[in-house]
Amino acid sequence: MPTSPAHSSAFADGKILMGKTGDGVGTITFNNPDKRNAMSLEMWEGLGEALVALRDDQDIRVVVLTGAGGKAFVSGADISQFEQSRHNAAASEAYAQKSAAQRALLAAYPKPTIACVRGFCLGGGLQIAMYADMRFASEDSQFGIPAARLGIAYGYEGLRNLVSLVGPSQARLLLYTGMRIDAAEALRVGLIDRMMDADQLMPATLDIARTIAANAPLAVQAAKITIAEVLKDESRRDMDAIKRIGDACMDSDDFREGRRAFMEKRKPRFKGR
Structure with a gap:
C-alpha cells in the first residue's frame, strides 16, 4: 500500500497538485516551496479547481491537504501581491471576494478533510488548516497569525474558526501579539489534533484517512x-x-x-x- 500519493493533475501552473492514493483518499498539495507555499490568487483558484474535482470523484471519500518542500504548509498570503491588490480597504475587499468562492467551498466541503501540516502554518494558511475537519502536524511546525504586524484585519470566518478551536482568550493572545507557537503549544490549546515526528506525519495521516475512507x-x-x-x-x-x-x-x-x-x-x- 503506498505511503505517499501520486500526483495526477496540476493547477495554477503547477502550484496546486492533486493526487489519489488509490484507496479512496485524494490529496491536494500546495506547491510553491520557493515562497514557503504562500498563497497567490492563482493558487486560490487552483485550489478551488482541485477541490471540485475531488468532490465530484465518486471514488474519493477523504481529502488530505498538505504543503510541498517540508518547510511550510502554507506560510500565508503572497505578500508580493499586496502592493497591487491589497493596498487599501477597497482593494482588499476585491481581493477577498476573488477567493471567497474557494474559501466557502472548503468551509462547506461535503467530504472529510485533513490538514497535514509541516513547518510554517501562518495567517491565511492557518485559516485553510482551520477549515479542515482535522489538523495533524509535525513537531517542527509553527503556527501564528501575523495580521497585527502587517496592519491588516483577520477576517470573520477565520476568527470564528479560531475562537471555536482555542477559545476567545487564546485567540486574543495570538491576534494581539502576532506571536508564533510551536506544535506542542498548538496541541495544548486545541489548535491541532495530533502531533508526530516529521517522517511519520504523512504516512500516519494517510493511514487515518484510509480508515475513514473504509x-x-x-x-x-x-x-x-x-x-x-x-x-x-x-x-x-x-x-x-x-x-x-x-x-x-x-x-x-x-x-x-x-x-x-x-x-x-x-x-x-x-x-x-
Whole structure:
C-alpha cells in the first residue's frame, strides 16, 4: 500500500497538485516551496479547481491537504501581491471576494478533510488548516497569525474558526501579539489534533484517512453534518438535515452490509448507498 500519493493533475501552473492514493483518499498539495507555499490568487483558484474535482470523484471519500518542500504548509498570503491588490480597504475587499468562492467551498466541503501540516502554518494558511475537519502536524511546525504586524484585519470566518478551536482568550493572545507557537503549544490549546515526528506525519495521516475512507460514507457524512449543526447557534440549526441523513443511513444498503459483515465476521464492503 503506498505511503505517499501520486500526483495526477496540476493547477495554477503547477502550484496546486492533486493526487489519489488509490484507496479512496485524494490529496491536494500546495506547491510553491520557493515562497514557503504562500498563497497567490492563482493558487486560490487552483485550489478551488482541485477541490471540485475531488468532490465530484465518486471514488474519493477523504481529502488530505498538505504543503510541498517540508518547510511550510502554507506560510500565508503572497505578500508580493499586496502592493497591487491589497493596498487599501477597497482593494482588499476585491481581493477577498476573488477567493471567497474557494474559501466557502472548503468551509462547506461535503467530504472529510485533513490538514497535514509541516513547518510554517501562518495567517491565511492557518485559516485553510482551520477549515479542515482535522489538523495533524509535525513537531517542527509553527503556527501564528501575523495580521497585527502587517496592519491588516483577520477576517470573520477565520476568527470564528479560531475562537471555536482555542477559545476567545487564546485567540486574543495570538491576534494581539502576532506571536508564533510551536506544535506542542498548538496541541495544548486545541489548535491541532495530533502531533508526530516529521517522517511519520504523512504516512500516519494517510493511514487515518484510509480508515475513514473504509467506513460507511453515509455514516461519516452523518457525523460531519451533525457536528456542523451542533456548532451553529441553536436558532440556526437544521434539525431536518440531521434527520434526513440519519434516515438515509438506516435505509441504506451499507447498513445492511455492515450488519451482514458483522455476523459473518468479515470486513464490510461499503458503497455509499
